[in-house]
Amino acid sequence: MSAKLFQFLDVPRQPPRTVPVAVRVLGYGEIGGDFASPQASTQAERCIDCGNPYCEHACPVHNYIPNWLKLVQQGRIMEAATLMHETNPLPEICGRVCPQDRLCEGACTLEQTDFGSVTIGSIERWVTDEALRQGWRPDLSNVKETGHRVAVIGAGPAGLACADRLRRVGIAVDVYDRQREIGGLLTFGIPPFKLDKGVVRTRRDVLEGMGVRFLLNKEVGRDVEFGALLDEYDAIFIGTGAYTYVDAQLPGRELRGVHDALPFLIANTERLLRDEPASTFDFRDKHVVVLGGGDTGMDCNRTAIRLGAKSVTCIYRRDEASMPGSAREVSYSREEGVTFLFHRQPVAILDNGHGHVRGVRVVETHLVDDGNGRLKPQNVPGTETEIVADVIIQSFGFLPSPPDWLAAHGVELSAAGKIVTSANGKLPHQTSHPRIFAGGDNVRGADLVVRAVYDGREAAASIALTLAKETANSLVSR
Ligand code: FAD
Ligand code: SF4
Known part of the structure; x- marks a missing residue:
């Protein structure tokens, strides 16, 4: 049994201090302050390891929250960052922008008492920021290149999560976006006082370091033909978001x-x-x-x-x-x-x-x-x-804005314009076209960053499975 089991009785919930109102309204800097290192581990120690981690269940990417809280308690920041990335390709971003009160922290067992939840989001953010600052990068040294190539359309959270996962299984990824910078709404929608744009730039460095190639200022359907991408790549992930205003x-x-x-x-x-x-x-x-x-x-x-x-x-x-x-x-x-x-x-x-x-x-x-x-x-x-x-x-609010080229290539859309995925007989996130996958706001309608991340991650798994099956079939038929 942990010696810190009853820490929550003595240590109150204490998120990092926010910038004082009088200062924050003068500019656009992030208002969330940072933990000092001992504070993060003291706050992590408030976890009672309740045995029924509803927090994990309520987190849309099902982060291993109690496990990484333990690593933080032990000061093992780099290992905590590695574990966070196993489920979440963008932990520093979700730690900042997730509505934790409705997700992980809202479900924390301590929240159901008068003690207040563990500050899960702030710890996730602090660990990732700190690990990246200290040079943490994903270890891809054991990854074997498969020779497969995938195009991702849209460099929002869905596309970025998909690209991250594909690189981890040796699939080459080119990400196309019509904007001049990656991030989708992370860069151009969510204001800097919630998410500093430097955070997204650091993530771009990480992804490029993993071998993800970004082709920016390229709008598919205008600068690049969708049909040409279908010819060139083994599979396509579409993460184009929802941009029609209600x-x-x-x-x-x-x-x-x-x-x-x-x-x-x-x-x-x-x-x-x-x-x-x-x-x-x-x-x-x-x-x-x-x-x-x-x-x-x-x-x-x-x-x-x-x-x-x-x-x-x-x-x-x-x-x-x-x-x-x-x-x-x-x-x-x-x-x-x-x-x-x-x-x-x-x-x-x-x-x-x-x-x-x-x-x-x-x-x-x-x-x-x-x-x-x-x-x-x-x-x-x-x-x-x-x-x-x-x-x-x-x-x-916003509705999906499906481009014409989707339907022209046999991708089924709902009456509301959402891309239909995961239908009967299809893999999760696979569209009606066997080599086209989709996720994020263009499938769900306007939603959350963390749900787009989940979709991108899971779509990558379906893409990898599809391509592996094709390889196996081609070997059998030889
Ligand atoms: P997007 O982030 O929209 O990315 C889609 C990308 O596709 C864009 O970069 C776009 O340029 C690109 N693209 C589209 N068409 C093409 C094309 N034909 N060719 C090439 N590129 C293309 N969620 C939260 O969880 N927390 C928040 O605090 C929060 N705040 C928000 C604030 C605002 C103002 C808005 C609008 C949304 C907010 N959201 C928030 C929602 C969240 O941003 C979205 O749910 C999320 O970004 C969806 O991710 P996505 O990858 O599906 O799409
Ligand atoms: Fe999951 Fe978001 Fe909570 Fe992180 S902040 S644990 S991603 S719900």
Whole structure:
């Protein structure tokens, strides 16, 4: 039995300190602080090794959490990093951006008591950062090259995870992306105060060191023919994400001052990467209203605060408990000065008479059971009010945007435009075309980084199996 079994009685849950609000809103630096080394192991020692690690079950990639917490307790950081990578090709990124309160930490046995969960995400982040800083790299010295070649389309978390796994079994990988940098939404969607872009660049170095080749500024279907890739490679993984904005069709959405969340966040990240001032989105002295209560909405709130907004109001049509995003992000928004208005449905964006927004009309809602156990907002007649706004950011979510070339090559899509995978008789993540695999947001719809990572990892296993079978068959038929 561990001598530290009852550590949690004496040592409270203590995540790393965040940067003070007054400082963090002045810039875009990551707000999560770092553990000092003894703190990380003291926090790891709070794990009670409960025997039923629900945390592992709730983690979408099923990390070996109690096992690596033990290694951290013993100061064996490099081994902990190796174990983390067995299940998760991007642990430092998931440690930063996973909504742990809904996943691993929410399921921690200590969380079900008054003691508070083990700080799993912060430890995962700290270990990987520290190991990479000390020179940790995956050991591929025993890997034999198979001679197979795979093209990955999309350098987001799904594509990166797939590339990592394929290299570990000796399959050559070329990753194509239309952007000039890898990461997908990790680089161009998620703001730097949640994920520093240097973290993604370090991961690029690791992957290139493993032999992954990135072909950037190459849009498949425009710069490269999909059919040519099918001819050239043994298999293809498609991790192209979901980029069609949900349009609530609000009257007035064409007015000046109305923005969609993703182009707004991308434009701001792009200009930060170029070190340019905020000329397009200078929100000083402006009242900003964000419509939508998901993680993207929280990112818009907090970006608007950093752009100098006089006020930021976030409008959501259900109650706080029903918000789809991470509770941590909602509390950061609040700390940074965002006001939330719950139970409000926007019905129209209002014109100031000169083609510019002057506000939004909302109606109050109440929640009714839709018969399937879900609470649906219903408008309460006669409760319309107007909220003043100089800027409105619409953040209603994203849908897949399947390119034409998919269907043209016999890849089945659902009515909602999602790529259909893992159908009866198919391997996990295999599409209706035997040599094409897919995963991430283009299969699930807008979701989480860690689920895209899971898909990429598992798709790589299916690809490796398919190619190994083909090799075996060709040997038998000789
Ligand atoms: P993406 O990350 O979208 O990557 C797809 C890649 O494919 C892109 O690089 C794109 O350029 C490329 N591509 C597309 N078409 C082509 C083509 N034809 N040719 C070449 N390249 C192509 N999740 C979390 O877990 N935590 C968070 O805090 C969080 N915050 C978010 C904040 C915002 C603003 C947004 C929009 C999403 C957030 N998410 C968060 C969700 C998360 O980012 C996504 O679920 C995840 O990135 C999906 O990964 P993916 O690899 O499927 O797609
Ligand atoms: Fe938790 Fe995400 Fe890490 Fe899994 S990958 S242990 S859910 S932070």
